[in-house]
Amino acid sequence: MKKYWNWKKTTGLMMACAVICGTTGTALAEEKQDDKASAVETVRTYEGDEGDMKLRINVPQVAGKDGYAAEINDEILHLTTDYEARADWEVAQYKEAFLATGGTEKEFDDKDIQVYVDYDVKSETKDQVSFVLKAYNNMVSADYIYECYNVDLKDNSEITLEELLGPDYIDIANESIKEQIAADDSGLYFDEEMGGFTTITPETKFYINEAGNPVIVFQKYEIAAGAAGMPEFEIVK
Known part of the structure; x- marks a missing residue:
């Protein structure tokens, strides 16, 4: 069982994600009807400034409403929103310390802090799909996510x-x-x-x-x- 950060404050973007991911995920499962459609699709994408950081976000979701697919989608939602919130908090703490020790706003802006969330489909057939969820930033190299998901599409189960x-x-x-x-x-x-x-x-x-x-x-x-x-x-x- 993964542990998630519990944040009292998140940005409007993150608060909206739960609604967007849930409704779009249902539509995705219903619309995947032909063999050419990928079982993994981008459910949320965003690129732009958010406070003192630049976000480049592509969040995946597996087609499916229940079982293992639903479990994966719920985990991805928690991991990605949690990571964005944690990055927001870390940047705020870093900026406060930076300014307190003599740094200027311009010097901080020049650091060009960026946060990435993305995924990579490693392989896919009509019976299975394997993909990786990645999240990282250019401020704290040790703070990243790399999760692998291997899905049996026939049985909606994990491949071991x-x-x-x-x-x-x-x-x-x-x-x-x-x-x-x-x-x-x-x-x-x-x-x-x-x-x-x-x-x-x-x-x-x-x-x-x-x-x-x-x-x-x-x-x-x-x-x-x-x-x-x-x-x-x-x-x-």
């Missing part, structure tokens, strides 16, 4: 690593990841003693690529230095 790789999926993935790290000569990956990779878990994030293979994703700094970004490992079936 075990379904893709079989009952020995943990051992299969571990062996492949360790081989790929051993073959890497960048020197960016941590040793196990330094907190490097040891094993995946049932909660490890992954998406499905166009080849139908799971791609396991680790958070920045989780198993490697920051220069490695978010390491990804394709597990060939």
